[in-house]
Amino acid sequence: MKQSIKRAAVLGSGVMGSGIAAHLANCGIHTIMLDIVPKELTKEELAKGLSLEDKVVRNRIAAQSKKALLKQKPAALTTKKSLDLIEVGNMEDDMDKLAEVDWIVEVVVESLPIKKKVFSRIDEIRKQGAIVTSNTSGISVEKMAEDCSEDFKKHFLGTHFFNPPRYLKLLEIIPTVKTDPEVVAFMKKFSEDVLGKGVVEAKDTPNFIANRIGTYGLLITVRKMLEGGYSIGEVDSVTGPIIGRPKSATFRTLDVVGLDTFIHVAKNVYDQVGGEEKEVFTVPDFMKEMLNRGWLGAKSGQGFFLKKKGKDGSAIYELNTETLEYEERKKLKSAAMEMAKQEKGTRRKLKALVNARGDRAGDLVWSMLKPVLLYSARLCGEIADDVLSIDQAMKWGFGWELGPFETWDAIGVEASVTRMKEEGEDIPEWVENMLERGFSSFYKQENGSSFFYQKGEYTQQEFNKKEIHLKRLKESNGVIKKNAGASFIDLGDGVAGLEFHSQGNSIGLDIIQMMNYAIEETEKNYEGLVIGNQGKNFCVGANLAMMLMEAQDQNFMELDIVVRQFQNMAMRIKYAAKPVVAAPFNMVLGGGAEVSLPAAAIQASPETYIGLVEFGVGLIPGGGGTKELYLKQLRNLPKGIQFDLTKVANDVFEKVATATVSKSAAEARENGFLNATDSISANPDHLLYDAKEKVLALAKAGYHPPLPEQIPVVGDSGYAAMLLGAQNLHRSGYASEHDVKIAEKLAYVLSGGRMKEGTVINEQAMLDLEREAFLSLIGEPLTQQRMQHMLVKGKPLRN
Known part of the structure; x- marks a missing residue:
């Protein structure tokens, strides 16, 4: 029977259980979430005269967890509507409902006897063929199911999600010896294609892959901090982005995770290993004392760091590990740090630090990296089959830019092994053999393909056909044309691609020129065009620094030309003879939204944060963003039903004036940035493939560009209504005079230049209004102050 998952159940509604249920609901899966029955009534329940037998009481724990999802930060739900797909109940009255589901996820307390009891009950109820998994973070998956039926064992495995499940890519899948290989293959495909996960198969060992190596590290x-006399702040200044790790580095990460959770994970390994490894997993005394005092991190308000309010605002203090007093945060400054900052790319930065012997920062990096590299090599084969799985687990689960073996390649395997031997380290035999056979790295790239070392030879890395990797594609197919801001490339199957690669993927003249070229070439030689890239963000907007410089030099003629060119580019995207599909992801701000909105279709990543944010720097959208969002809202209205035009205009006015940014692609649809013809990819790694398929589908359907649009405007009465709201905010102290001035310009554009209500204007007329308003505002000193502040401080200025 062909496997499918339409309905699921999650047993346990704690932070992890409710997070998994939320993620399943985000993915469109109806999910039953069950928890235990409370043993006591709350004061509120007593006041209402309820008893322990009332259903509302018996379902209370799961119901409260469901309600708490609405307030979680970061948000667990991509849209509040996902909540409708979560049904709550309890593990005494509602277990029979498990017979209706295709997948049951166990997320109860980490106790083998309790888990075995739960699985025994599930085994009695589940339908034949239903998949059952455990989200355990380290208990033996094999032992959990040892007393269950053969069909249960065939359909049982571990699925270890990382918290928060919506955001962290890694899903470790842990089969047992009895798990049907077809079930494993199905769950891998389902998890990638529907849940959007990066799947790594792990072996049934303590803490699996990521937590084993991550906790060790x-x-x-x-x-090494304690041995070398470094402070907590000094360590975090060296173990963050400069070595390819998250901004939270070491101790901020521990504060976010929670010290109690971290110690529990460490103890799980400590209890199951011996020798030197057991010693490493021994928690230092000062951390045990922190646990005793309840200093758990973010959840308790203090941990390795403490935020204090002073006369000059809030400041963050670090814990002194000897006195357990909080002191001013320190940063480690050294010659090697400064040198590494000048290097381009994490690999070069790492190499610079590791090679800086005698430098405090360099010595710290080497002393913490060396044991992790050796530990990872010793565990390869025990916790995972290959170096690739270990590297992927660390990148996807812990946010490392480079996995352990990629890091080893970056600093040089031969040179570092020589140094390790000089320092008396034992090198794992298979690494020695690799070097003796003439293999000098764990990875190699050849003819656009990636290979990793495994059992005496390089093995080609297999990719999901839905993963288009632009770097590999360009290596094998070449680039048709490029400049400093963008590249025009062939995506295959008659589809072209335009890749942004400017700083922050911000839009300047180079991207505008390449966009025009790409559309021209696509109309001649291709089925359609995908606008996409694989940077950190799709596009953070137009080139703000360039515009500020021109404004400060009073080069308004130049600015007028640039804005016209941007507007013309957006219109070319919209009216291209071949379909242009935008593939936005992560931050899609200002100009990034203005490039996406006019496309024939948008194929968005699930985590797409789109918004017209120009108001924050004292401007309004100048590239057609206001016009396109307004038109998109009008198109989304039900046909044949009379609507209030003022309400639509007010809605767009509010979104632009408050610089509203969607918190997901699903929310972007609700905000009107996506419409019925736009789609959301389940897996961000499949985004370009999905966008390419959308181009081909549009072409196959006989794509024709839209007819020029006529725009009904709200005129004078709508202008007055929009401005009244801004003036009320000003009177209440929530908006400055300059905010009102910007709002006035925006209202003027949306009202069509204060015409009679219901007047219809063409697109160019509204573009002219946008451009005039933009140029007027950019000449204002207060706007230039806002632009300068954003460039220097990275946050808006209210003036």
């Missing part, structure tokens, strides 16, 4: 770093 964190404890090694703590040990």
Whole structure:
């Protein structure tokens, strides 16, 4: 029977259980979430005269967890509508409902006897063929199911999500010896295609892959800090982005995770290993004392860091590990740090630090990296089959830019092994053999393909056909044309691509020129065009620094030309003879939204944060963003039903004036940035493939560009209504005079230049209004102050 998952159940509604249920609901899966029955009534329940037998009481724990999802930060739900797909109940009255589901996820307390009891009950109820998984973070998956039926064992495995499930890519899948290989293959495909996960198959060992190595690495770093006399702040200044790790580095990460959770994970390994490894997993005394005092991190208000309010605002203090007093946060400054900052790319930065012997920063990086590299090599084969799985687990689960073996390649395997031997380290035999056979790295790239070392030879890395990797594609197919801002490339199957690669993927004249070229070439030689890239963000907007410089030099003629060119580019995207599909992801701000909105279709990543944010720098959209959002809202209205035009205009006015940014692609649809013809990819890694398929589908359907649009405007009465709202905010102290001035310009554009209500204007007329308003505002000193502040401080200025 062909496997499918339409309905699921999650047993346990704690932080992890409710997070998994939320993620399943985000993916469109109806989910039953069950938890235990409360043993006592709350004061509120007593006041209402309820008893322990009332259903509302018996379902209370799961119901409260469901309600709490609405307030979670970061948000667990991509849209509030996802909540409708979560049904709550309890594990006494509602277990029979498990017979209706295709997948049951166990997320109860980490106790083998309790889990075995739960699985025994599930085994009695589940339908034949239903998949059952455990989200355990380290208990033996094999042992959990040892007393269950053969069909249960065939359909049972571990699925270890990382918290928060919506955002962290990694899903470790842990089969047992009895798990049907077809079930494993199905769950891998389902998890990638529907849940949007990066799947790594792990072996049934303590803490699996990521938590085993990640916890080891964190404890090694703590040990080296204590041995070397470094402070907590100094360690975090060296173990963050400069070595390809998250901004939270070491101790901020521990504060976010929670010290209690971290110690529990460490103890799980400590209890199951011996020798030197057991010693490393021994939690230092100062951390045990922190646990005793309840200093758990963000959840308790203090941990390794403490935020204090002073006369000059809030400041963050770091814990002194000897006195357990909080002190001013320190940063480690050294010659090697400065040198590494000048290097381009994480690999070069790492190499610079590791090679800086005798430098405090360099010595710290080497002392913490070396044990992790050796530990990872010793565990390869025990916790995972290959170096690739370990590297992927660390990148997707812990946010490392480079996995352990990629890091080893970056600093040079031969040179670092020589140094390790000089320092008395034992090198794992298979690494020695690799070097002796003439293999000098764990990875290699050849003819656009990637290979990793495994059992005496390089093995080609297999990719999901839905993953288009632009770097590999360009290596094998070449680039048709490029400049400093963008590249025009062939995506295959008659589809072209335009890749942004300017700083922050911000839009300047180079991207505008390449966009025009790309559309021209696509109309001649291709089925359609995908606008996309694989940077950190799709596009953070237009080139703000360039515009500020021109404004300060009073080069308004130049600015007028640039804005006209941007507007013309957006219109070319909209009216191209061949379909142009935008593939936005992550931050899609200002100009990024203005490039996406006029496209024939948008294929968005699930995590797409789109908004017209120009108001924050004292401007309004100048590239057609206001016009396109207004038109998109009008198109989304039900046909044949009379509507209030003022309400539509007010809605767009509010979104632009408050610089509203969607918190997901699903919310972007609700906000009117996406419409019925636009789609959302389940997996961000499949985004370009999905966008390419959308181009081909549009072409196959006989694509024709839209007819020029006529725009009904709200005129004078609508202008007055919009402005009244801004003036009320000003009177209440929520908006400055300059805010009102910007709002006035925006209202003027949306009202069509204060015409009679219901007047219809063409697109160019509204573009002219946008451009005039934009140029007027950019000449204002207060706007230039806002632009300068954003460039220097990275946040808006209210003046």
